[in-house]
Amino acid sequence: MECKTGVVVGSEAPLITIGIPGSFAWKVFHERRPAMIEQVCDAFPLGTGERGRLAALLRETTTGVVQPLDDAAPDHHFWESWTKAWLGRPWSECPFLWAESYFFRRMLAAIGYFGPGPWRGVDPFAPMKTAELHSPATAETLAAFDGLPRLGEADRDAAVVRAAVWGNQADLAFQMSAGPKSATAGLVSGDSDAFWSLFGARPGGPVHLVADNSAGELAADLVLIDHLRTTGRADHVVLHVKPNPYYVSDATHADVLGVLRHLIGLPGEVGMIGRRVWDGLRAGKIEVRAHPFFCAPLDFRAMPDDLCDEFASASVTITKGDLNYRRLAGDRYWPATTPFAEVVAYFPSPVAALRVLKSEVVVGLHEAAVAELDKADAAWRTNGTRALIQAAAPPAS
Numbered sequence: 001m002e003c004k005t006g007v008v009v010g011s012e013a014p015l016i017t018i019g020i021p022g023s024f025a026w027k028v029f030h031e032r033r034p035a036m037i038e039q040v041c042d043a044f045p046l047g048t049g050e051r052g053r054l055a056a057l058l059r060e061t062t063t064g065v066v067q068p069l070d071d072a073a074p075d076h077h078f079w080e081s082w083t084k085a086w087l088g089r090p091w092s093e094c095p096f097l098w099a100e101s102y103f104f105r106r107m108l109a110a111i112g113y114f115g116p117g118p119w120r121g122v123d124p125f126a127p128m129k130t131a132e133l134h135s136p137a138t139a140e141t142l143a144a145f146d147g148l149p150r151l152g153e154a155d156r157d158a159a160v161v162r163a164a165v166w167g168n169q170a171d172l173a174f175q176m177s178a179g180p181k182s183a184t185a186g187l188v189s190g191d192s193d194a195f196w197s198l199f200g201a202r203p204g205g206p207v208h209l210v211a212d213n214s215a216g217e218l219a220a221d222l223v224l225i226d227h228l229r230t231t232g233r234a235d236h237v238v239l240h241v242k243p244n245p246y247y248v249s250d251a252t253h254a255d256v257l258g259v260l261r262h263l264i265g266l267p268g269e270v271g272m273i274g275r276r277v278w279d280g281l282r283a284g285k286i287e288v289r290a291h292p293f294f295c296a297p298l299d300f301r302a303m304p305d306d307l308c309d310e311f312a313s314a315s316v317t318i319t320k321g322d323l324n325y326r327r328l329a330g331d332r333y334w335p336a337t338t339p340f341a342e343v344v345a346y347f348p349s350p351v352a353a354l355r356v357l358k359s360e361v362v363v364g365l366h367e368a369a370v371a372e373l374d375k376a377d378a379a380w381r382t383n384g385t386r387a388l389i390q391a392a393a394p395p396a397s
């Protein structure tokens, strides 16, 4: 397969940048990131050096120009090429997607994650992820999976997709008992049938799942993976996670192991799902990969050939969460009515997006739905109360 993901399809909408005061992206940098740094400083006894570097990073990203990385971490050469175009330029001119990714990489450098010192390899977000995994809300979500074997086939199909979508709403528990009406009330686009319609068109290849958050969301993703395998939709599943801590709660390989151990320790169906996933990993039927590109500050159109080749061999690729949606569609002010299939036509396999809306990017909506949403809730794109399920197969060549 020759990957031509760099080719621009259709007319491009303007890129979202972080420089417009009061905009969502500006607030992420001026309000959310300082609060997050404070949380990390409360969770770890970081020294004055680390705290000073974090404070300097906040000053730089809100008022300064882009500085280079000053470490020799194994991913340094990737970042050299990913940052070249922006070094020395004001952060306020930078694209939102690029700026957020580089922020997280610089944050790891600031605390010494790649250094020889005591913070080497310490995930600064681990306390938040662990707290969420052991929260009552996650316990309730996991207990609800015990009801799966009692459901008929179609209801089970719908329930696992619903759990995977709403698992992305990190702070709200999935309600397995919710009836179809309330369970789909928050979807602005698509349904589980749209998701399942992708399966079967290209049988034989592995299913790829590009994960987002750890804890409850990752648990729901493992349930979906198990369901794909037990229903015969997939024999082989590849789970893509982040190579480094990223966007606070994004799943790494260590998180996969932590969540899996947690599931296996639980009684009932959820414990059995955990054991089946464990066995699938041992048998090589489930693989976990952490390609460096998953921490790149670029959208998926810029993916390297090796990753593109992997996706090209997939029967279906499932992308989870808001950030992956921004990377899939392009982090742009798309008119919300732009067809999803047109925006993702470059993607080399049938692709599905399961996502709670937490940023301004959205495509694939009907005009009437957009008007209704605008009338009902000015913050519907960003406040994490609505979700979507979108699916598309590449055009036949």
Ligand SMILES: O=P(O)(O)OC[C@H]1O[C@](O)(CO)[C@@H](O)[C@@H]1O
Pocket (backbone or CB within 6 Å): 028, 032, 100, 168, 212, 213, 247, 320, 321, 322, 323, 324, 326, 356, 358, 359
């Ligand atoms: O975990 P998710 O669903 O990718 O959401 C992360 C989202 O949060 C934000 O970082 C904002 O805080 C968005 O920019 C990003 O897309």
